[in-house]
Amino acid sequence: MRFRRPQRKGLAKLPRLPLVAFIDVVLFLLLYFLMGSQFAAPESRLEAALRTESKGGSSGSDLVPLVLRITNEKGTVTYTLGERVMTDRAALSLVCTQMPKGGGIVVRLASDAPVWAAALALQVARDAGFEKVSYVPAS
Amino acid sequence: MRLNRPRELAEAPFDLTPMVDVVLLLIIFFMLSAQFAETFGSPMNLPGEKGENRAKPEQSIVVDLTREGIVMVGGQQVPVDRLALLVAADIQSFTTKRQTWELVVRADRDCPGSHLNRLAATLAAVGVRSWKLAVAGEGT
Numbered sequence: 418m419r420f421r422r423p424q425r426k427g428l429a430k431l432p433r434l435p436l437v438a439f440i441d442v443v444l445f446l447l448l449y450f451l452m453g454s455q456f457a458a459p460e461s462r463l464e465a466a467l468r469t470e471s472k473g474g475s476s477g478s479d480l481v482p483l484v485l486r487i488t489n490e491k492g493t494v495t496y497t498l499g500e501r502v503m504t505d506r507a508a509l510s511l512v513c514t515q516m517p518k519g520g521g522i523v524v525r526l527a528s529d530a531p532v533w534a535a536a537l538a539l540q541v542a543r544d545a546g547f548e549k550v551s552y553v554p555a556s
Numbered sequence: 557m558r559l560n561r562p563r564e565l566a567e568a569p570f571d572l573t574p575m576v577d578v579v580l581l582l583i584i585f586f587m588l589s590a591q592f593a594e595t596f597g598s599p600m601n602l603p604g605e606k607g608e609n610r611a612k613p614e615q616s617i618v619v620d621l622t623r624e625g626i627v628m629v630g631g632q633q634v635p636v637d638r639l640a641l642l643v644a645a646d647i648q649s650f651t652t653k654r655q656t657w658e659l660v661v662r663a664d665r666d667c668p669g670s671h672l673n674r675l676a677a678t679l680a681a682v683g684v685r686s687w688k689l690a691v692a693g694e695g696t
Contacts, residue, residue, distance in 0.1 A: 461607025
């Protein structure tokens with residue numbers, strides 16, 4: 418009985434691949450992504466309802482929203498919620514968690530207070546569990 | 557005179573497989589990590605908060621507010637009264653097409669509240685009932 422001698426794979430003729438063109442394209446893509454990519458920190462969002470002064474707090478609910486006023490007292494950002502006055506995030510967070518959430522919260526930013534303070538207040542309110550968070554532009 | 561016939565030079569063996577592997581790996585890395593700007597907004601020093609995860613609507617109106625109170629849309633300075641017209645037209649267009657939309661304000665973290673309030677009042681006047689303040693992730 419005669420068996421066919423198996424062909425050695427290494428010797429089998431492989432189809433030739435045009436590698437030069439392939440490498441050209443690949444390097445081009447690499448350069449494209451290198452130049453086009455932006456390694457910036459991803460942005461996120463903080464949502465707030467936008468209300469005007471004239472609309473007041475009547476949103477079909479009997480519950481009155483809390484009003485958080487942000488002011489700038491001689492360079493120190495101050496958060497006032499009712500009679501409580503806070504100057505840091507931890508204190509504001511603690512007070513917000515203790516407050517009733519049903520009526521929501523309204524954030525008001527004074528003219529000389531910075532935007533980051535408004536963002537902080539919106540974030541703290543969300544983290545504290547307020548579903549209705551509004552921003553009312555102070556006149 | 558006898559000249560030596562130039563011999564064909566043998567090509568040095570060069571193993572391309574690992575190189576192609578590495579290059580493809582780099583391409584995949586850059587493809588996955590690349591963030592092509594979603595907005596045309598200029599680089600902004602945004603407030604450093606973590607933000608919140610919400611479903612993204614189909615359309616976005618992005619308004620930049622610089623530290624000096626300059627309002628920019630699509631990288632171009634826009635007067636506030638013209639912004640009201642632009643936003644109103646966009647909202648009208650989205651409403652007609654029944655598309656969901658959001659209005660994002662990218663305000664500089666040190667921008668005074670007076671500028672933000674002026675912008676908010678303008679937006680409220682054209683019927684914007686909800687907005688989003690862009691933040692730059694935690695710890696910044």
